[in-house]
Amino acid sequence: MRALANLLVDLRSDTFDEAAAAAARGRLAARGFLIEECERDDALCAWIDLAFGGGWSGEAYRSKNLVLSHGGQPRAFVSLAAQGLRYAWLRNEGARPGTGIFGPIGVSADARGNGIGGDLALLGCLRLRELGYERALVPAVGGLQLERFYERALGARVIERIDPMRWWEPRARVVALASGNGSNLQALLDAVARKDLPIDFAAVVVNRSAAYAAQRASVAGVRSVERVLWNRETESRANYDARLLEIVERFEPEGVLLLGWMHLLDEHFVQRFPELLNLHPAYLPHDPRADSVAVPGGGVIPAFRGARAVHDAFAAGTAWIGASVHRVSAETDRGEVLVRRPLACEGRSESELATALRPVEHRITVEAVRLWCFMRERVRVV
Numbered sequence: 121m122r123a124l125a126n127l128l129v130d131l132r133s134d135t136f137d138e139a140a141a142a143a144a145r146g147r148l149a150a151r152g153f154l155i156e157e158c159e160r161d162d163a164l165c166a167w168i169d170l171a172f173g174g175g176w177s178g179e180a181y182r183s184k185n186l187v188l189s190h191g192g193q194p195r196a197f198v199s200l201a202a203q204g205l206r207y208a209w210l211r212n213e214g215a216r217p218g219t220g221i222f223g224p225i226g227v228s229a230d231a232r233g234n235g236i237g238g239d240l241a242l243l244g245c246l247r248l249r250e251l252g253y254e255r256a257l258v259p260a261v262g263g264l265q266l267e268r269f270y271e272r273a274l275g276a277r278v279i280e281r282i283d284p285m286r287w288w289e290p291r292a293r294v295v296a297l298a299s300g301n302g303s304n305l306q307a308l309l310d311a312v313a314r315k316d317l318p319i320d321f322a323a324v325v326v327n328r329s330a331a332y333a334a335q336r337a338s339v340a341g342v343r344s345v346e347r348v349l350w351n352r353e354t355e356s357r358a359n360y361d362a363r364l365l366e367i368v369e370r371f372e373p374e375g376v377l378l379l380g381w382m383h384l385l386d387e388h389f390v391q392r393f394p395e396l397l398n399l400h401p402a403y404l405p406h407d408p409r410a411d412s413v414a415v416p417g418g419g420v421i422p423a424f425r426g427a428r429a430v431h432d433a434f435a436a437g438t439a440w441i442g443a444s445v446h447r448v449s450a451e452t453d454r455g456e457v458l459v460r461r462p463l464a465c466e467g468r469s470e471s472e473l474a475t476a477l478r479p480v481e482h483r484i485t486v487e488a489v490r491l492w493c494f495m496r497e498r499v500r501v502v
Contacts, residue, residue: 122262123283126209127276129222129256131249135275141246144239153188153195153236155243161185162414165406166462167194168226170416173483175459175491176224179205181406183221184251186244188236195231198244199224201251206495209259209282220253238273245274291318292493295373297325299382302333304399307482308377308489309340317486318493322371325364327383344371350383361386368393375492378448379485382427387450396448397492398455399485401477402429403442403462408454415440416462425453430477434470441465441473443481445488459488 148155158164164187165177176199183199202221213219222244227237248256258270260282270276298305305324311317323344324337337345348367350360365388368376375395378385390396402424405413412420421438424430433441442462447455461480465473 124260125278126280127258128279129274129276136246144242156187166414166416171228172226196227214257218254220248222256222258241273291320292374293322294319294375295323296377297381298333298379300380302336304379304485305333311486398448404444459484
């Protein structure tokens with residue numbers, strides 16, 4: 121994981137005045153770009169997921185957004201004044217009164233190289249100034265090239281350098297629960313081996329005797345591999361749930377990861393482990409109350425919650441499916457979405473869709489757990 125930097129922009133600078141705003145808008149208009157502002161726009165978030173991936177759409181959903189469109193299609197966006205983000209790098213300057221969060225900012229691949237990024241960044245800072253902020257924090261910038269872009273475009277200066285590996289100590293102690301093949305567990309194990317993910321597997325728990333996830337964990341050197349099986353003929357569900365809770369509690373995890381875990385957890389488990397993440401094979405909305413979700417290119421599909429999400433999406437004949445990693449809440453598959461990604465169905469069979477979805481799941485599982493690590497209360501901010 122490369123080093124990051126927090127940059128600060130003085131919004132009181134003469135750089136950010138009406139003349140500068142008019143000039144930037146004029147240059148964009150001359151290139152045929154329209155500028156709009158929006159909030160909680162599900163269609164914008166779907167485009168961001170497809171164009172940029174990662175957790176950006178979740179940040180955009182919590183922000184005001186300036187969007188540049190051309191030919192009726194979005195080409196660039198910048199998120200401003202995000203609320204409710206919990207990243208460790210926002211705990212210093214980001215918590216100061218008068219400081220607004222700038223970013224993320226993204227320009228689609230087909231619109232790069234014509235200077236619109238600089239104009240959009242300038243308009244973003246002008247909008248933050250209009251909202252009453254005195255400073256803009258550009259957080260977690262990766263690489264000198266981006267730092268120099270913000271220096272040139274906005275007069276930004278580095279105020280904090282972030283060494284992720286030092287911030288992440290001690291590593292997060294987690295327990296993973298899996299029921300099947302364990303390929304998503306393997307993606308996490310591989311990321312840990314590459315020193316790209318600061319988690320420590322205290323245990324892997326499986327609930328099926330044939331679950332290959334147990335062998336993957338053993339080969340990777342996970343200290344404890346627990347087979348917690350349920351014989352429905354001889355044990356009540358309540359007793360099994362209590363036994364499962366007791367076993368996981370024994371490892372005192374900071375977080376619990378559900379990776380293809382095919383057993384509905386009871387309310388006591390969810391309450392006991394508030395840092396509980398689930399991988400779900402559907403494209404879920406950022407609004408946990410919504411029963412549908414916008415997809416790239418326009419249109420809306422149902423939010424396929426529950427144990428048969430891929431089957432249900434295939435049976436409904438939707439043009440898109442996807443995968444999401446979300447926090448677990450009392451209501452099934454309605455917790456906060458950390459990372460999600462859409463996948464076009466493109467005439468595939470149900471089994472072909474399930475196969476195509478696996479690498480998507482692998483990527484977003486690693487991305488989501490990494491983001492979760494940056495949200496931990498125990499992360500040291502220096």
